[in-house]
Amino acid sequence: MSSTAFTFPGQGSQAVGMGKDLADAFPEARAVFEEVDSALNENFTAIMFEGPEDVLRLTENAQPALMAVSMAVVRVLEAKGVKLADHAAFVAGHSLGEYSALCAAGTFSIGDAARLLRTRGQAMQKAVPVGHGAMAALLGLDLDTARAVAEEAAQGDVCQVANDNAPGQVVVSGTTAAIERALELAKAKGAKRALLLPVSAPFHCALMQPAAEAMQVALADVAMHNPVVPVISNVLAAPITDAIEIRQRLVEQVTGVVRWTESVTWLANEGGVTKLVEAGAGKVLTGLAKRIAPELAAQAINTPADIDAFVASLNA
Template sequence: MKAFVFPGQGSQYCGMAEDIFQQYPEARNLMERANEILGYSITDIMFNGSEEVLRETRYTQPAIFLHSICAATLLSNTDVAMTAGHSLGEYTALCFAGAMCFEDALRVVSKRGELMQNAGTLNPGTMAAIIGMSNEALEDLLAETRASGVVQAANFNSPGQIVISGEIGAVRKAVELAPSMGARMAKELVVSGAFHSPLMKPAEEELKASLDEITINNSRIPVCMNVVAQPITMADEIRKNLVLQLTSSVRWAQSVEAMIAGGITSFIEIGPQKVLQGLVKRIDRSVTISGIDNANQVAQCLATKQEQ
């Protein structure tokens, strides 16, 4: 069985999806519609914007969502049994699975990006990658550093690759202590806020209000959601988990393991870059993993589908 997975923030790049826009009218229509909905040209930022502008969370999130959902829409006839997305990518997964329409998903993603950027300004924080520690050892590390401030595991990306998030002093203390407690590497990341930590709390209420304004349906295929690492189809659970996701850990490794336990043997990352392909390989080498980022890869996938 096959699953589509969708990347999150950090996978953006200058020129993203431009060739898809040029070669596929269906995708071009979606992107032009997105410009109308947002009230500015997100495609201009994607195709011609500087790295600095594209890194701004308020632009990054709709850009990655748009790239991913356009590619996925072109491949909508592919036999997909389950889907998931990493943080922001969860909205793309839900849109692909029919839990929310394109227009609503884009509006909420745009609002989410603004809210997270504002929360990062209101409650300054940072994140760090901790490499080579078990989940248990990481909990010991966090217990040692919490006297310095708020800090928690933000992303369980793959075995031995965990990202922590929180107040600057606490995160830097964890980075300092990590090597002596078994980490192979600990490095602070260049981010605009402490995502997936309690420092995102100011964004939570407004995000909930935005979600309450849109229709969320039961999904047509299961979406393995970040917060619970379980396949979900019911609308009320989807809505609840999207709100919790802002301040909760992204349980990506556990989600992939749950999908494999549910029968998934092939993963296809849809969207910019190859981040999730690398993570899935590290989680379980027995499954196949590939990616579709550009127009050539879309064409190859469509050609293969026609031959079957």
């Protein structure tokens, strides 16, 4: 049994030019990008490869773009004989990355994943008027303290822990007024830093309920298969394998906490995983893994050279 888990990055890892070197080097990557273009009915890869950055950063674009790069890496690996079912014990993704993980594990087609993420991005953006919601990173506070800060800051507004990314790195989400109160409270409670995040909407909190309802409708219409390897659910921080349950957990995920610290801890302890491979843009999750479970070997693969080195290491 493999002791490797593949992880898939979330929003914030996007950058103009993402995936272009893969498209230039591998026909399998080009095929993924063509499939996404076709599913979204636009020349979407032009936004990924050329920008402009403010257009790529829009939630409705960043989400399918990150999935596309992750799936390009997966398809190139498969073409080189590295199949997920044989080489991964588990897959996990951060927020939208859970869709990439599910796509990699065969639950969704690439086209359906792209359309779902476009819908998800639009629904999340529409759920709250611009300026009415915010997110903030509270650095240097443990999860319980961050939760207490959020509860105290709420004062009748919404203010909740949205992402438990790593020890000492918790993100809160809610109404702008409540998040501004949380920044002050966090500093008073000893946070090293508390800063607003450059996001366009307050993700993973109760304000996203309209988006959760939109995803329930969208997911009901999509063909879903049981994944070929178990997927660690963001809201459970535990593995799931049943397509019907996956559909429900993805709806819950829109308003629920991304339990990333617990997910990686579960992989290292209960899951028996010794190696994490981050497939897709950037290396954010690889950095978080080193803080959550330093004993895990963690690496990011997103360039042709990374892919070649990874395949060579398996054959060594």
